[in-house]
Amino acid sequence: MVTWSAPGKVFLFGEHAVVYGKPGLAMAIKPRVFVTVRKNRHPTPAKSPYIDGCFKAMGVTGSVYVNSQMPSSSGLGSSAAVTVATLSAINDEFDLDRTREEIALTAYQIERAVQKGRASPTDTYVSTIGGMVLITGQSRRKIPPQNLNLVVGNTLVSHSTAKMVELVAEGQRKFPDVMNPVMEAMGALTLSAVRNLSNPRQLGQLMNINEALLEVLGVGHPTLSKLVIASRNAGAFGAKLTGAGGGGCMIALCPKHMKGRVAAAIDACDARAFITSIDTVGARKENDA
Ligand code: MEV
Numbered sequence: 362m363v364t365w366s367a368p369g370k371v372f373l374f375g376e377h378a379v380v381y382g383k384p385g386l387a388m389a390i391k392p393r394v395f396v397t398v399r400k401n402r403h404p405t406p407a408k409s410p411y412i413d414g415c416f417k418a419m420g421v422t423g424s425v426y427v428n429s430q431m432p433s434s435s436g437l438g439s440s441a442a443v444t445v446a447t448l449s450a451i452n453d454e455f456d457l458d459r460t461r462e463e464i465a466l467t468a469y470q471i472e473r474a475v476q477k478g479r480a481s482p483t484d485t486y487v488s489t490i491g492g493m494v495l496i497t498g499q500s501r502r503k504i505p506p507q508n509l510n511l512v513v514g515n516t517l518v519s520h521s522t523a524k525m526v527e528l529v530a531e532g533q534r535k536f537p538d539v540m541n542p543v544m545e546a547m548g549a550l551t552l553s554a555v556r557n558l559s560n561p562r563q564l565g566q567l568m569n570i571n572e573a574l575l576e577v578l579g580v581g582h583p584t585l586s587k588l589v590i591a592s593r594n595a596g597a598f599g600a601k602l603t604g605a606g607g608g609g610c611m612i613a614l615c616p617k618h619m620k621g622r623v624a625a626a627i628d629a630c631d632a633r634a635f636i637t638s639i640d641t642v643g644a645r646k647e648n649d650a
Pocket of ligand 1: 480522
């Protein structure tokens with residue numbers, strides 16, 4: 362029996378634009394999903410299509426126990442983290458010798474199949490290797506880790522990534538001349554952010570611009586806007602939704618001494634805030650209890 366864990370992630374810049382081949386920047390964060398796998402010839406079927414997909418992809422059978430520090434369906438990549446941790450645990454328990462790159466690729470294929478083709482490799486890749494990653498199409502570049510003071514705000518409004526991606530695609534089909542430049546601008550924002558990673562004030566401003574463009578795409582939500590504005594008023598450098606939008610989570614980049622104040626402002630909007638930072642480890646083996 363072995364236990365592996367994998368982290369969640371936030372999109373700092375470029376969600377949705379990455380689906381159109383533009384650059385996006387994502388970062389692994391501290392909350393993790395823990396998965397224990399044990400060999401078992403006659404397991405009870407898992408309730409999750411992600412976990413079923415993992416056993417099918419690896420060609421073995423076993424039983425699974427999942428323990429998550431993350432809310433599901435909130436845009437923090439919990440399904441990717443479950444998939445990555447399950448594949449890593451299966452790999453270890455059955456001595457299959459897969460590399461991290463292979464685990465990341467298999468996890469992406471499983472997510473894409475479960476989500477009917479609507480997934481970029483971002484969540485699964487970032488969860489596997491940790492740190493900060495610049496995604497452009499199928500290319501992935503690890504960026505030297507930065508210590509960003511982030512507060513995550515969960516609206517508690519559930520959303521569907523597939524629906525939000527479809528909504529953006531509809532806008533794109535209807536008004537390509539308007540939407541293409543918006544996607545271009547989002548890509549440019551990401552590249553500008555990569556050049557300004559050590560300047561949180563500039564980064565915050567870029568986040569605010571990114572938030573406005575996400576609104577243009579139609580993936581905002583009144584509760585997200587409320588949390589974004591509350592965070593800025595409480596002293597954040599900048600704030601934006603993170604992930605697919607339409608609900609789920611937002612992030613605020615804060616001066617170090619303002620994190621508590623920003624989190625309290627989010628909580629006061631009947632939402633759930635937590636302070637987080639970068640996870641540089643990715644998938645890892647846990648000591649057996
Ligand atoms: C969802 O977390 C981010 C999207 O860009 C979709 C994806 O990248 O798979 C909306």
